[in-house]
Amino acid sequence: MNIIVCVKQVPDTTVVKIDPVKGTLIREGVPSIMNPDDKGGLELALRLKDQFGAHVTVISMGPPQADVMLREALAMGADRAILLSDRKFAGADTLATSYALSGLCRVLDYDLIIAGRQAIDGDTAQVGPELAEHLDLPQITYVAGARVLENGNLEVDKENEDGVQVLEVEGKCLLTVLASAFDARYMSVSGIMEAYDKEVEVWSADKIDVEEGKLGLAGSPTKVFKSFPKAMKAPGEVHEVTPEEAVELIVNQLKAKHII
């Protein structure tokens, strides 16, 4: 079984700060990490590899620095890593990004593609389904479990608001995975050593199956009109008081608001 796992390097948004004057992100000092849902996807691929001996290829699109994240994926147990890196991809929205990734997938052999549900910097959850459509593959999103059945089909648990749909899919497909369902393994010492002997392949746009006009900014239907820091409402009163006084304050407010 050949598995492609899509991963993205993202700033750790839990520590991102905003420049209050310019309204831009302060990127200095913000660590870059493998997107958590993508890491969950890699874990699922590696579990299938442990069970069935799959060949796992991690792919990413991004600047050359994403090499570090792909090395981490190799050290976790992935067999091959390809980074799509080319100025022609710059400014891509989700449609153009998924199109570029589809061009890479088309020149690789695969039985299964796994992506994270969404990236913590964009939170769109769009690249996975858009990629599936470009490749004319069935998709299952919000995946919390996957098993190979005796007939070779995949049985997948899809989480939704009111429960879990158990789905069976025939043939090739694309899954988008929830990090919370797949606790990712750590890099092993031998994995780290082996990762140094493996190469992160950096590919430009001319190595993949795409029309150039559909890449990057030119291939992106959506444009950012403006971005700005979120308006914060004025903070209310903060009291450092005894528990008795705290109860009094809260009860008075609840009465004033006609809640009790």
Added chain:
Amino acid sequence: MDKKDYKNVFVFAEQRYGVIQPVALELLGKARDLADALGEKVVAMLLGEGIKDQAQMLIEQGADEVIVVDTPELKEFLSEQYSQAVGQIILDRKPSIVLYGATTIGRDLAPRIASRLKTGLTADCTKLEIEPDANNEPEFRMTRPAFGGNLMATIICPNNRPQMSTVRPGVMQKMQRQAGRQGIVTEFTPKFDTSKFKVKLVKFIQADKQMADISEAKILVSGGRGVHDKEGFDKLQALANVLGGQVASSRAMVDNGVMPHECQVGQTGKTVRPNLYMACGISGAIQHLAGMEESDFIIAINKDKFAPIFSVADLGIVGDLHKIVPMLTERIKKELEK
């Protein structure tokens, strides 16, 4: 593509088990504003099996027309079946705007459609508006949080149609229902390519539904890391009980398995706007604030006086929730007995 050929604001009217979801009505309310600003019509797409009777309700909530696809293939939500039906409606009717709920269904379907039609999609919008562009033509602007809620971005889709967005449940306001409001109901029959139906439903396992949906609650008592454990949440539950509210949770307490995902508030959980939100032992990461800061009244109890939750709280208490919450519960009980 001539943009002038594309008209009207379409809403994907999500239903589950024959029940129209609240987000569908919220989207109709917003679509009404947008369509009125553009001088266009609101059209709801209602897909499923045995759902035709509910079209009139969508008209009373703001739709001028309801396109109904009532067929056994659409009984359950399956990506390919729904993508074919919605994709064909859009190709046939050429809407200028299409709105979907940012639910597990909408966020599965909308990107599939966007990629099929090669158009733009903006996820999780919190604001949708029509403003004049540089040529004084009406422009659809979609605003959404980015970078985990640290930044807001306004997105446009200038050259492709339809312009599409998903909107989180609980963000837009539905219209007051107008009984007897007139509109038309159109039936649509998709031409299914069944050779592409590769995914089948084996079974559905209903989640333990003892808990009502927190996004519908008027009062939420919410706990974070400072609550520590299940016993801590029992104290919050007792308070919620006397207030007639429900318990919610921060991401931390869901990730560590203390609370189920259904009650998680925040960027990767639910957006809530109750009348009262009591944040107990929640530090207030920006991802959490993004899910609750629109609440009418926010009370925060936290040991750390520098906790960011205090920046959005109307009333902040620096103190130990494990002491305050049980005392408050007893006190409110007495107040209510008076």
